[in-house]
Each structure stands twice: as structure tokens, then as C-alpha cells.
Amino acid sequence: MMHAIQILPEAVASQIAAGEVIERPASVVKELLENALDAGARQVTVRVEDAGRRLMEIADDGAGIAAAELPLAVTRHATSKLRSAEDLFHIQTLGFRGEALASIGSVSRLTLTSRPAQHAVGARLVVEGGTLRANEPLGTPEGTVVRVENLFFNVPARLKFLKRDITERQQIDALVTRYALAYPQVRFSLFQDGRAVLQTSGNGDRREILASLLGVDTARQMIEVALEDQDVRVQGYISPVALTRSNRREITFFVNGRWVQDSALSTALLQAYRTLLMVGRFPLAVLFVELDPEAVDVNVHPAKAEVRFRSPDAVFSGVQRAVRRALLTSSPVPQVSSGWQPPQPTALGQGAFDLHSASRPAIDPAWDMAADLARAEKSEGAAVNAASAQNPAALPPSGMLPLLRLVGQVGGTYLVAEGPDGLYLIDQHAAHERVLFERMMGGLTAPLAGQALLEAAVVQLPAAQAALLNEQIPLLSRLGFDIEPFGPNTFRVRAIPALITGSDPAAAVRVLVEDFEEDETPLQAEREARLVARICKRAAVKGGQSLSPEEQRALLRDLEACFSPRTCPHGRPTMIHLTVDVLERQFGRRGSR
Numbered sequence: 001m002m003h004a005i006q007i008l009p010e011a012v013a014s015q016i017a018a019g020e021v022i023e024r025p026a027s028v029v030k031e032l033l034e035n036a037l038d039a040g041a042r043q044v045t046v047r048v049e050d051a052g053r054r055l056m057e058i059a060d061d062g063a064g065i066a067a068a069e070l071p072l073a074v075t076r077h078a079t080s081k082l083r084s085a086e087d088l089f090h091i092q093t094l095g096f097r098g099e100a101l102a103s104i105g106s107v108s109r110l111t112l113t114s115r116p117a118q119h120a121v122g123a124r125l126v127v128e129g130g131t132l133r134a135n136e137p138l139g140t141p142e143g144t145v146v147r148v149e150n151l152f153f154n155v156p157a158r159l160k161f162l163k164r165d166i167t168e169r170q171q172i173d174a175l176v177t178r179y180a181l182a183y184p185q186v187r188f189s190l191f192q193d194g195r196a197v198l199q200t201s202g203n204g205d206r207r208e209i210l211a212s213l214l215g216v217d218t219a220r221q222m223i224e225v226a227l228e229d230q231d232v233r234v235q236g237y238i239s240p241v242a243l244t245r246s247n248r249r250e251i252t253f254f255v256n257g258r259w260v261q262d263s264a265l266s267t268a269l270l271q272a273y274r275t276l277l278m279v280g281r282f283p284l285a286v287l288f289v290e291l292d293p294e295a296v297d298v299n300v301h302p303a304k305a306e307v308r309f310r311s312p313d314a315v316f317s318g319v320q321r322a323v324r325r326a327l328l329t330s331s332p333v334p335q336v337s338s339g340w341q342p343p344q345p346t347a348l349g350q351g352a353f354d355l356h357s358a359s360r361p362a363i364d365p366a367w368d369m370a371a372d373l374a375r376a377e378k379s380e381g382a383a384v385n386a387a388s389a390q391n392p393a394a395l396p397p398s399g400m401l402p403l404l405r406l407v408g409q410v411g412g413t414y415l416v417a418e419g420p421d422g423l424y425l426i427d428q429h430a431a432h433e434r435v436l437f438e439r440m441m442g443g444l445t446a447p448l449a450g451q452a453l454l455e456a457a458v459v460q461l462p463a464a465q466a467a468l469l470n471e472q473i474p475l476l477s478r479l480g481f482d483i484e485p486f487g488p489n490t491f492r493v494r495a496i497p498a499l500i501t502g503s504d505p506a507a508a509v510r511v512l513v514e515d516f517e518e519d520e521t522p523l524q525a526e527r528e529a530r531l532v533a534r535i536c537k538r539a540a541v542k543g544g545q546s547l548s549p550e551e552q553r554a555l556l557r558d559l560e561a562c563f564s565p566r567t568c569p570h571g572r573p574t575m576i577h578l579t580v581d582v583l584e585r586q587f588g589r590r591g592s593r
């Protein structure tokens with residue numbers, strides 16, 4: 001069947017255009033935030049109801065829109081930020097396409113209320129599904145309020161693509177928090193269903209806002225980055241090597257005040273961490289890259305989420321140098337000076353804990369992280385063979401932890417140890433997970449030993465899971481599984497990794513397959529790491545399992561050999577470190593005198 005060619009009605013055309021820019025509630029918030037910032041707002045208040053489905057309202061105290069121009073603001077290709085095509089190459093504003101308000105108005109009920117400072121009265125305009133409903137003068141405070149109600153009410157197909165409320169809400173939280181971080185001199189407030197989620201002071205202090213994004217503890221560990229180059233400036237925060245995540249979601253880049261998703265920038269960051277992180281682990285980072293507006297082409301993506309650099313190499317190498325330098329000059333884990341030896345084991349209660357005399361622990365201020373990097377690099381190349389995964393023969397300490405002296409076990413769950421810089425409480429399960437994980441990942445160059453089962457186990461799976469398992473058989477066999485197809489959607493398990501012998505083989509396989517399902521990453525290395533982490537979780541000693549002193553000591557030594565000893569493979573902490581300072585303060589030994 002053929003139709004004649006026709007020009008689409010304006011309403012249809014703008015819905016199509018809206019599809020590119022407005023994908024979900026967070027995209028609305030992004031566009032409106034950008035408008036507020038472009039208008040020079042010092043204060044921005046965002047209110048969201050029902051994860052943005054019912055309402056998103058952004059109020060600012062910026063320049064405002066003259067009543068006469070309100071209808072233009074919601075017209076497609078109408079903008080105050082651009083006059084000619086030439087201007088496109090030195091854009092200083094976040095917006096320039098003149099599309100956002102028109103797009104939003106075509107897929108929601110949009111109310112625009114505004115008054116520029118120099119006008120006595122403002123005005124209000126309402127657009128619903130692209131149709132102008134009202135436009136009237138109105139007394140209103142200076143600035144602009146944009147209300148977006150019933151998003152996608154006229155595009156039910158879009159509604160179906162929205163994720164669960166919690167996900168949509170998180171997207172908005174993440175977005176507003178990141179913009180707050182990028183514009184610390186602007187006061188941001190975010191309310192979700194009346195609850196204050198974020199409130200920044202606008203005093204320019206980024207650390208404060210970083211704590212909202214990452215939590216106080218994590219934020220405190222972040223390393224500051226500051227590089228000022230001829231043509232690129234890189235500022236922000238990166239995580240120390242001991243603090244990682246299993247995905248790239250905590251990597252954020254702003255380029256000239258604009259949040260961009262640029263995989264090349266992330267790659268530059270990851271390269272700076274090369275050899276410092278385990279396979280499948282990623283740093284956290286919030287980096288602000290600034291360069292001459294003319295060196296960036298911002299007009300390459302409808303939602304302006306990507307940019308193109310005139311000289312990409314200069315930008316990437318700037319990022320890399322900035323990160324590398326920050327990593328090298330900060331010593332995230334204080335290292336023991338060479339003179340310190342772990343005290344000889346003494347019976348508890350014999351004064352081994354003379355913390356007062358040890359109150360100025362010898363931490364080498366010039367700890368040479370470079371040497372550590374070199375060491376890490378070397379050991380990366382060293383072939384750790386499969387046997388070492390089963391044979392806990394001591395590996396040398398990685399230098400990422402001070403040498404620890406075992407004090408004992410508490411509640412069959414935690415190890416207590418002493419270091420030169422205070423007390424360590426170690427979660428034995430998490431610590432053992434970390435140890436196994438690094439051994440197995442180190443061993444992945446050679447297949448891990450499997451343990452043949454006396455009797456093969458048969459697993460039957462739903463078709464979709466069977467297909468996933470089939471794809472991963474080669475990887476699983478490197479991890480010590482021997483699995484073969486055995487009839488439709490059925491598999492025979494003939495061996496499992498020696499590390500998890502004793503567990504039910506069929507159950508182990510089922511658990512792994514469930515993991516494949518959640519796994520969205522296309523990266524094989526990440527999948528491997530996640531699989532291994534899953535296996536280690538099963539294999540690790542449990543909390544509540546009492547360990548002999550030898551076992552406890554062996555676990556400590558093994559942990560000292562790890563390159564990321566402070567977190568388990570799932571990113572949870574393996575230890576709590578009570579520094580001498582903290583202990584002294586808690587006991588009132590300091591400050592009160």
C-alpha cells in the first residue's frame with residue numbers, strides 16, 4: 001500500500017523531535033536545569049512528584065522571559081542563545097537548539113510562568129500536548145517557574161518504556177546532584193514527593209556536594225585533581241585505587257559545564273589507572289574539563305550528551321596526566337616507614353597496645369607510590385598459575401596495607417588486628433572473598449583447576465537461561481567448570497572449581513546463570529570478574545565460622561598481598577580502620593587536656 005508524500009502536521013513533527021530529546025523524566029529536568037543555568041540563576045529549586053510522571057517543577061531566579069516572548073519560548077527553533085550558524089562554533093550557553101520547551105510542551109502539560117527583573121508584571125502560558133491553552137499577565141516573583149505535568153500523557157508508548165519509579169527517581173537525583181557539583185556557586189534544592197533530597201549552599205565548596213553524591217565516607221577518600229594546562233583545565237575528584245566499583249556508573253565528565261557521556265574520556269581516565277585496579281573494577285570520578293569553547297563542537301547530539309573535540313588527543317592526554325599525577329601525589333593508604341616492624345606476638349593484655357607511646361605513628365610522608373605502581377605493573381605480568389589459587393603459599397605483601405599483627409577473632413566473624421596506625425577490624429568473609437577473587441583473577445591467564453564430581457549433576461534450565469549458559473561455557477571451563485550440553489536445555493556438570501567443592505553443583509550453576517541474566521555489560525572482562533566474584537562469595541569462609549589462629553593469620557597475610565585489600569569484590573568494605581587519632585579522641589586523651 002502506498003501513500004502520497006505529505007509534510008507532517010506540526011504536532012506530529014514536534015512529537016518526533018521530542019522523541020530525540022525527551023526520553024524520560026530526567027531528560028526534562030536536564031533541559032530545564034540547563035535553561036535556568038543559562039539564565040544566570042543563583043538559586044534553582046526542583047520539585048518532583050511521582051518520579052516525574054505527575055510533576056516536575058523547576059523554579060529559578062534568573063533573567064526571566066518577557067511576557068511578549070513567552071509564546072516564542074515554546075516554539076520550535078526559537079532561541080535567544082544563537083543568531084547565526086557561525087555562533088554554533090563558540091557556544092557559551094548550555095542550550096542553543098531552541099527545541100527543549102517546544103518538545104516538552106508537545107508531550108505534557110507545560111506551564112511557563114516568568115518575569116524579568118525590569119518588568120513590573122510577568123505572565124503565564126500553558127501548553128498542553130502542543131496546543132496553546134492560556135497566556136495571561138500575572139504578578140509573579142522575578143525569575144522563571146516551569147511546571148511539567150503528566151509527561152507523555154499523549155504518547156502512551158513512551159510511558160511504557162519508563163523504568164520503575166525508583167529508577168526514574170534515581171536518575172533525577174543523580175542528574176541534579178551532578179549539576180549541583182558542576183555549579184557549586186548556585187544553590188540547588190531538590191524535593192521528591194515533598195522530601196528534601198538535596199540542598200546545596202551555593203558557597204562554592206564542592207566537597208560538601210560530593211558527600212551528597214557519594215556519601216560522607218566515600219567522599220572523604222576522594223582525591224582532588226587539578227591540572228592547569230595551556231589549552232585544557234581538568235579539575236575534580238577521583239577515587240584512590242582502593243576504592244572501586246564494578247561498573248562505570250560513577251564516572252562523570254563535564255565539559256565546559258555540560259554533562260557529557262564520552263567513552264573516550266572514560267578510557268583516558270581508565271588508562272591512568274591501568275594496572276592499579278583489578279580487572280572488572282572501575283574508579284569513581286567526577287571530572288570537570290574546561291577548554292576554549294571553539295575547541296569543542298557541541299552540536300553533535302540531539303540531547304547534547306556528546307561533544308566532539310577539535311584536538312581529542314590533547315584533551316585525553318590532559319585528563320590522563322591530571323589523573324595520573326593526582327594518583328601519584330596522594331597516598332591513599334598510609335604506608336609504614338621502613339623502620340617499623342610488626343610487634344612480636346604477645347599475649348593479650350600485656351601492654352602490646354601502648355597506644356600512647358605509639359601515638360605518633362611512623363607514617364612515611366614520602367611514601368613512594370611510584371614504586372608501588374612499578375611493583376603492581378611487574379606483578380601484573382608475572383604468571384600466577386592455577387595452582388596458586390588453591391595453594392595459599394604466601395604472596396609478598398602488595399604494600400597497599402601496612403603489615404598487621406593479629407590480635408584475635410571476635411564473634412567468630414571479625415578479626416582484630418593491630419597496625420602501625422591503629423586498630424583494624426576485619427570482616428573475615430569479605431576479606432576472604434577479596435583474597436580468593438584476586439587469586440582467581442590472577443590465575444585467569446591459565447585455567448583454574450576443576451574438581452571432578454564423582455557423579456555428574458544434571459541441570460535443566462528454561463530456554464532463555466540455557467542459551468545464556470551455552471554462550472558462557474568456554475569462560476566457565478576456564479574457571480574450573482566442566483559443563484556440557486546434554487539434551488535440549490539440559491546440561492551435565494562434570495566438574496566444578498576446586499574452590500567451591502562441597503557446594504551443590506547444580507545449585508551453583510543455577511546461581512551463575514541468574515547472574516548472566518542481570519548482567520548487561522557487553523564486556524567480557526567485566527563478566528569474568530563478576531562471575532569470579534560470585535564464585536568467591538560462595539567459596540569464602542562465612543561470618544560466624546570460627547577460624548584457628550593459624551587460619552586467621554593466614555587470612556591476614558593473604559589480605560596484605562591483595563592490591564585492593566580494603567573492599568570485597570562487590571565493593572563493600574573488608575575492614576574498619578580505627579586510627580590512633582580516633583582512639584585517642586574517643587578516650588578523651590586528646591583535646592581534653
Ligand code: ADP
Nearest residue numbers: 035039073079080095096097098099100101144
Ligand atoms: P534553548 O535553551 O536551546 O534556547 P529552549 O527551548 O530550552 O531552547 O528555550 C527557549 C528559550 O526560552 C531560551 O532561548 C530562553 O531565551 C528562554 N528560556 C527558557 N527557559 C528559561 C529560563 N528558565 N529563564 C529564562 N529564559 C528561559
Ligand code: MG
Nearest residue numbers: 031035095100
Ligand atoms: Mg534549553
